[in-house]
Amino acid sequence: MMQGPTGPATSVATTSPVLRIGGVGKRFGTFTVLDDCSLDVAEGEIVTLLGPSGCGKTTLLRCIAGFWDADSGSITIDGQDMARVPVNRRPVGVVFQSYALFPHLTVARNVGYALRMQGVPRAEAARRVAAALETVSLTGFEDRYPAQLSGGQQQRVAIARVLVMEPRVLLLDEPFNALDAKLRGTMQVELRQLIKSLGLTSIFVTHDQEEALTMSDRIAVMRAGRIEQAAPPDEIFDRPATAYVADFIGSSNFWPSLVADGRVSLPDGQSVATGLRGAVRVMARPHNLQIAPPAAGPWQGRVAFQRSVGPLVEYHVETEGGDAMVKVVAMRRAQDRGFADGTAVSLRIVDPALCAVYPA
Amino acid sequence: MAEASYTAPLATRGLGERLVDALLSGRGIWPAVPAIIVLTVVAVIPFVILLSLGFSDMEVSRGAIVSQTFSLQHLTNALTDPLYWTTFQRSMTLALTTTALCIFFGYPVAYLFLIGGRWTRRLILVLTIAPLLTSGIVRTYAWLVILGGRGVVNSTLMSLGLIDQPLRIMNTHWAVLIGMVQIHLPVMILPLIAVMSRHDGRLVEASANLGASRLGTLRTVILPLSVPGIGTGAALVFTLSYTTFVVPQLLGGGNYLNAATMIYEQVVYSLEWSKGSVSSMILMVTCLIVLVAIALVTNHFTRWTKGRDA
Ligand SMILES: Nc1ncnc2c1ncn2[C@@H]1O[C@H](COP(=O)(O)OP(=O)(O)OP(=O)(O)O)[C@@H](O)[C@H]1O
Ligand SMILES: [Mg+2]
Secondary structure, eight states, X not given: OOOOOOOTTTOOTTSOOSEEEEEEEEXXXXXXXXXXXXXXXXXXXXXXXXXXXXXXXHHHHHHHHTSSOOSEEEEEETTEEOTTOOGGGSSEEEEOTTOOXXXXXXXHHHHTHHHHHHTOOHHHHHHHHHHHHHHTTOTTOTTOOGGGSOHHHXXXXXXXXXXXXXXXXXXXXXXXXXXXXHHHHHHHHHHHHHHHHHTOEEEEEESOHXXXXXXOSEEEEEETTEEEEEEOHHHHHHSOSSHHHHHHSSOOEEEEEEEETTEEEOTTSOEEEOSOOSEEEEEEOGGGEEEESSOSSSOEEEEEEEEEETTEEEEEEXXXXXXXXXXXXXXXXXXXXXXXXXXXXXXXXXXXXXXXXXXX | OOGGGGSOOGGGSOHHHHHHHHHHHOSTTGGGHHHHHHHIIIIIHHHHHHHHHHTEEEEEETTEEEEEEEOOHHHHHHHHOHHHHHHHHHHHHHHHHHHHHHHHHHHHXXXXXXXXXXXXXXXXXXXXXXXXXXXHHHHHHHHHHHHSTTSHHHHHHHHTTSOSSOOOOTTSHHHHHHHXXXXXXXXXXHHHHHHHHTOOXXXXXXXXXXXXXXXXHIIIIIHHHTHHHHHHHHHHHHHHHHSOOHHHXXXXXXXXXXXXXXXXXXXXXXXXXXXXXXXXXXXXXXXXXXHHHHHHHHHHHTGGGSOTTO
């Protein structure tokens, strides 16, 4: 499938990428887990692999870390092909989904593990361990065992343990999974700031799109072993390359339509230009729709359901003639309490240019 | 307990019912009561009788004990008898060597189990458990066939021209040691495998990712985490081989005196029950000392499992 467009503002084409994944494929028996995955990650960039469970995110990480060999394609770091480089010599640090801390080692010895394996002199190792623990605000926890730490503290040890070896590429596989929602939110912001301040080139795996939007410079949306689109969060959100991406990120409304004279007509009577022909699907985000009291216009409906999402209200509108339930997001209005369930309303698309058109 | 509300009120229940309840779900030592009764009858009482034999002077007339007075005479006799010292020393050396060799040969098997695929694991399990399904006596006799004068080892070495005369392996210290290690090896491997199969593969990956070689991972991650298995295995192998009777008796050709064979002779041949009793007690106490030592060492290396809730 086509690679999502990467605008000039986003591609850091001036320097060559730190990590280059070129057409990586991986199969288990006859089952293809990764299919021709390509992705470049620039110096200091945080790229998120986002996709549903089982789409191959962990598999791709494991190939980069060297736990598994890719069947085809190449992985290069700083221009060096990793194919023949064993796991323990790759400049890659992994933060595991379950942290995989060594239960028999204290926090200090967990963090100092990589240095011990490299034979770094004790004094220097101690200094670097102390520095790493300070970075993740765990000073004072040196002599605890992992079992004596909370989930969030364990995660910070896992991060410090990897930071101390100064990897070229940092891989994080769903590092927030074990944390409760509130802590997750704070840790996301903290971790992003930490990675950014250290300038680490990172790949971050999640199947939580909010997490992806918080953490990433770029999001690579995966589907069944392929990367559908890799682009900055705004672009993924505003100009999803495929209907799948549009559906997966944020909420969306789809209508089938036909192209006539290079234009697709929208349900409210407006139209939008497209290069496609024949049958297509048109997508509009809920916040690109406007809900109003019934008025003259081709697009009428009735509020079927509504719910408050913070300062916004999401309406599900049953449209006349159409069988689709249309989602509309509007600001909550204090003065009139919005539209009650069952109210007749009319709909309008605010900016037709923001509607996307995909092959049917 | 939530179930408490479904059972009849205390007053209306019979004593038997309440007793069964206490035994099945009671607190404290109640659930252990049946086991305690059985052990008291079959182990504690005979043991007390045995001890009383060793710590008393008896007058026996027509096969019945006439009088019995407390005495440390048998114990002092034993402790000043050089034969006891050499015998127990031999037993101890043999048992410790066997334990060490079992760790040495058993650990690689367990490591193979850890890194091996499904079939390797099954094969190791079958090969470890199969010998346990046959009696120790049978397995010991098998060594007679292998190590004997015309046994497999000697005939092979002779047909290869490496030796002219059959080596005398049977009825030596070496035969006993070889037999002991082979017989007790499964008892070492099983606890090790139990530890290994609970092992978290991601720790091995994490250590490789952090730059450890295979040997480094083995030394710093796998080995320390399998200490409980080594401890259990060592305790079992030591106890079994320190107190073994069959192997030295058969492979030592009747002239290999260890603690168990000595007690056997004292009790069965020379009918000196008091001596036998004292020897048994020394055997048990020394065995316990070593077990405590093993437990302390194991504990020292598994400090990290303590204080989970600190
Ligand atoms: N060792 C294996 N043998 C066979 N199939 C495997 C193996 N490991 C993973 N798979 C398959 O590969 C596919 C991708 O797995 P992967 O773990 O990469 O998914 P994921 O995107 O990380 O999912 P999740 O979000 O649930 O972690 C899955 O369909 C899985 O069943
Ligand atoms: Mg995964």
